[in-house]
Amino acid sequence: MSETNRRKFLAVAGAGAAAGVVGISASPAFAGTGASKLAAKETVVAYVEDHHGSVVTLLVGEREIVVDDRDLVARILNAAGGE
Amino acid sequence: MSSHREAPEIAKDPVADGTDTYAFVSPDKPDTVTLIANFIPLQQPDGGPNFYEFGDDVAYDIKISNSGTGGADIVYRFQFTTKIRNSKTFLYNTGPINNISDETWNRPQYYSVSRTEAGRTKLLAHGLPCPPVNVGKRSTPNYARLAAQAVHSIGNRSVFAGQRADAFHVDLGSIFDLGALRPFNEAHLIKMPEMNGVNSVQSYNVHTIAMQVPITDLSLKGDRPKDPGKASAVIGVWATASRRASRIYDKRKGRYVSHGPWEQVSRLGMPLFNEVLVPMAEKDKWNRLEPKDDRAFAKYVNKPELQGLLPALYPGVFPKLAAYKKSRADLNAILLTGIPSGVVPGFQNYTGSVESDMLRLNLAIPPAKEPNDGGLVAGDAAGFPNGRRIADDVVTIELRAIAGATIPLVDPSYTPDAAAGAITDGTTNTNAPLLRSFPYLGLPGGGYQTVPGTTKAS
Numbered sequence: 001m002s003e004t005n006r007r008k009f010l011a012v013a014g015a016g017a018a019a020g021v022v023g024i025s026a027s028p029a030f031a032g033t034g035a036s037k038l039a040a041k042e043t044v045v046a047y048v049e050d051h052h053g054s055v056v057t058l059l060v061g062e063r064e065i066v067v068d069d070r071d072l073v074a075r076i077l078n079a080a081g082g083e
Numbered sequence: 084m085s086s087h088r089e090a091p092e093i094a095k096d097p098v099a100d101g102t103d104t105y106a107f108v109s110p111d112k113p114d115t116v117t118l119i120a121n122f123i124p125l126q127q128p129d130g131g132p133n134f135y136e137f138g139d140d141v142a143y144d145i146k147i148s149n150s151g152t153g154g155a156d157i158v159y160r161f162q163f164t165t166k167i168r169n170s171k172t173f174l175y176n177t178g179p180i181n182n183i184s185d186e187t188w189n190r191p192q193y194y195s196v197s198r199t200e201a202g203r204t205k206l207l208a209h210g211l212p213c214p215p216v217n218v219g220k221r222s223t224p225n226y227a228r229l230a231a232q233a234v235h236s237i238g239n240r241s242v243f244a245g246q247r248a249d250a251f252h253v254d255l256g257s258i259f260d261l262g263a264l265r266p267f268n269e270a271h272l273i274k275m276p277e278m279n280g281v282n283s284v285q286s287y288n289v290h291t292i293a294m295q296v297p298i299t300d301l302s303l304k305g306d307r308p309k310d311p312g313k314a315s316a317v318i319g320v321w322a323t324a325s326r327r328a329s330r331i332y333d334k335r336k337g338r339y340v341s342h343g344p345w346e347q348v349s350r351l352g353m354p355l356f357n358e359v360l361v362p363m364a365e366k367d368k369w370n371r372l373e374p375k376d377d378r379a380f381a382k383y384v385n386k387p388e389l390q391g392l393l394p395a396l397y398p399g400v401f402p403k404l405a406a407y408k409k410s411r412a413d414l415n416a417i418l419l420t421g422i423p424s425g426v427v428p429g430f431q432n433y434t435g436s437v438e439s440d441m442l443r444l445n446l447a448i449p450p451a452k453e454p455n456d457g458g459l460v461a462g463d464a465a466g467f468p469n470g471r472r473i474a475d476d477v478v479t480i481e482l483r484a485i486a487g488a489t490i491p492l493v494d495p496s497y498t499p500d501a502a503a504g505a506i507t508d509g510t511t512n513t514n515a516p517l518l519r520s521f522p523y524l525g526l527p528g529g530g531y532q533t534v535p536g537t538t539k540a541s
Contacts, residue, residue: 045329045342059329059343 048073085251085354085477087124087284090366093349097123098138099324101351102289103251104145106320106442106470109295110450111520116301118145118159119293119473119522120322120351121249126288129530132175134216135246135290136192137163140341141324143292148319149303153375153439157301158199161244161292163213165192176215176222183212183232191215194244196237196294208237213245217288219531226526234521241295246288247524248515250473251354254508255283262389262396264482266509267502270397280509286533292322293522298446308447312424317432319421319441320470321352321374347371352441353418353468354477359485360387360418374439377419381438384418385410389485403500404487413489417468422459426492430464444470456512460489473523479507 045059054070087102088094105119122143126135137143139162147157168189169177178187195209214233217226234243257263257280261273268275298307301318308316328343350357350370360383361369369380394405416422421433421443432443451465456476458466460483467475483489486503515525 043340043342045331047329059327061342062327062344064328064344 046076048076051077085253086351086358087251087255089358090370091363092367093370096326096348099141099326099349100124101322101324101349102249103354104320104322104351104442104471105473106318106444107472108298108444108446108448108450108465108470109521110454112295113449114307115295115297116444116446117293117295117521117523118320119291119524120145121247121289121291121524122324122349123290124249124287125284126246126290126527127535128217128286128288128528128533129219129535131218131530132173134175134218134530135288136165136190136216137161137194137213137244137290139163139165140330140339141326142345144323144325145292145294146321146323147301148374148434148439148441149301149315151314151435151437153319153377153434153437153441154373156200156303159294160197160199161194162197163192163194163244165190176218179221180215180218180223180229181225183214183229188215196242207240208235208242211235211242211244216246217527217529219529221531223529226529230526239297240300241521243291243293243522245291246527247291247522248527249284249287249289250512250514250517250524251284252282252476252510252512252514253284253478254280254510256281258508262392264506264508266507267397267400270400272396272398278509280507280511282510282513285513286528286536288527291522291524293524295521302446311429311445311447312431313447314433314435316447317421317434317443317445319352319374319434319439319443321350321441323347323351324349347373350374354471355481356418356440359389359481360384362388374441375437377440378438380440381415381419384414385412387411387414387485390487393486397502400502401486401500403498404503407487407490407497409494411490412493414484416493417484417489422468422492427459427464430459430469432469442471443468460484473517474512476512478510482506482508 040060047057054068054073056067056073058065085103093100102121102124107117109115109117123135143161145159146155148154149156174189176187176189180188192213193210196207198205198207214229217223223229233245234241257265263271265278265280268277299305302308303315325345325347327341328346330339330341333340357366357369361380394401419438422431423433424431432445434443448464451463455461455463456474458475458480459469466472467477467480483503483506486506487499488503490497517523517525
C-alpha cells in the first residue's frame with residue numbers, strides 16, 4: 001500500500017465505524033509528507049495501552065479509531081522516549 | 084442510596100453520579116408519563132462560591148426500552164453549556180436574581196434536549212435556561228418563581244433541568260454502620276438503644292432532569308395502552324451519564340478537555356440495585372453496562388448477600404429466611420424481568436425473559452386516587468415496583484422484599500418471618516414538600532436558610 005493510499009485508508013476507516021480495528025500491512029515509516037484532505041483537523045489523542053503490542057487508539061471528536069500498526073506504535077513509543 | 088455514591092469510581096465523580104430515577108404516569112395529567120433522573124448527590128445548599136451545576140462535559144440520558152430487549156429504544160439526551168457573564172468578579176451573582184434571565188446571575192447554564200429512536204436523532208430544543216441554585220434570601224428571594232420559569236414546553240412535552248430538594252429518605256448513617264436499623268437496635272448483634280431513624284439526605288439538594296411526555300411518546304406502538312395485561316403496555320426506564328473516553332488536563336487552558344466517544348460511567352434503574360446487590364468489585368463494571376447485560380448479575384439477585392446478613396446481624400429474628408435455600412424467584416421477577424401475569428391479581432409489568440435492571444412501568448395503569456407509598460405490595464398498583472413515584476418508600480419495600488416478605492408471591496409454601504413485614508430503617512419523608520404538578524420535586528433548600536446538622540465523634 002502506498003503512503004498516500006495508506007493515509008486515505010486510515011482516514012476513511014476512521015470516518016466510518018466508531019471502534020472498528022483498522023489493520024495496516026507493514027510498510028515504510030511515514031515520510032514526513034503533508035496531511036491528506038481527509039486528515040483530522042482537530043485535536044487527536046493517541047493511546048497505546050500495550051507497548052508490546054501493535055494497537056494505537058486514536059480519539060478524535062466523538063470518534064474512536066483503533067489502528068493496528070506496529071510501525072506507527074513504534075514511532076509513537078520512540079517519540080515518547082525522546083527520540 | 085438509592086444510588087448516591089454507590090460505586091467506587093462514580094463516587095469520585097459526583098457531577099456524573101446518578102442518585103435516583105423515577106417514572107410514573109402523571110397524577111394530574113394521566114395521558115403523560117413523568118421521567119425524572121437526579122444527579123450530583125448530597126449537595127449542601129450553602130456550597131458556594133462555586134455552587135453545584137451540571138457538567139458541560141457530561142451527557143445525561145433518560146432511556147426507554149419498549150421492545151423487551153433490555154436495550155434502549157428511545158434516548159432523551161440532555162447536554163449543558165455554562166457561561167460566565169462577568170469575568171471580572173468572583174461572585175456567582177452580583178445582585179438579586181429575580182428572573183432566570185437576569186444579568187446579575189453570573190454563571191447561567193443552558194441545555195439542549197434531543198430524542199433518538201431507531202437510530203435517528205432529533206434535536207427537540209436548545210438554549211433552554213436552567214434556574215440558578217437557591218443561594219439564599221438576598222440572592223434568590225423568590226426561588227419558586229425562578230424554578231417555575233425554568234419549566235419549558237417543547238410542543239406537547241415539558242422539561243426541567245436544575246436544582247431541587249432530594250426527595251429520597253434513608254438512614255445512611257445507620258445502615259452502613261454494620262447494617263443497623265435504629266428501630267431494631269436492641270435486636271442487632273451489637274446492641275444499642277432503639278430509636279427513630281435519621282433521614283440522612285434531609286436538607287440536601289440534587290440536580291434534576293425531568294420530562295413530562297405523552298404516553299404515546301414512549302409506548303411500543305405509539306399509542307396509549309388501555310389493557311394492563313398486554314406486553315406492549317410495559318416500558319423499562321433507566322438513566323445514565325456518560326463522559327468522553329479521554330479527559331486531559333490542559334494546563335494552557337487551565338481546565339480539562341475531552342476527546343473521543345461518549346462512554347457510560349453511571350447507570351440507574353431500580354433503586355438500590357447496584358448499591359446493595361452488586362459486590363463492590365463489580366459496581367464500576369455494572370455502571371458501564373446496559374440493562375440487557377445484567378444476566379451476569381442475576382446471581383446477586385437470586386441469592387442476595389443482604390439476605391444472608393440479616394439473620395447474622397439480627398440473631399434469632401429471621402430463622403425462616405436463614406433456612407430458605409431456594410433461588411429468589413420473587414426478587415428476580417421484581418428486579419430483573421418484571422412481574423408476570425398471575426402473580427399479583429390484575430397486574431403485570433413483565434418485559435420478557437431478558438434479565439435487565441430497569442424501572443418497569445405499566446402505562447395502562449392509571450394514577451392512584453389515594454396513593455400508598457408502600458406501592459404494589461400495599462395494594463397500590465400505580466406504585467413501586469410499577470415504575471417509581473417520588474414518594475414511594477422504596478427502602479422499606481426493598482428491605483422487606485429481601486427479608487422474605489415477597490417470597491410467597493412465587494412460593495406459597497413459604498411463610499415469612501414476622502419481622503419481614505415490619506423491618507424498616509425508621510425514616511419518614513421529612514424532605515421538602517413535593518409539588519402537585521411537574522416537576523413535582525420540592526424546591527431546593529437555600530444556602531442562607533438551611534442550617535447544618537450536628538456532628539459527633541463518639
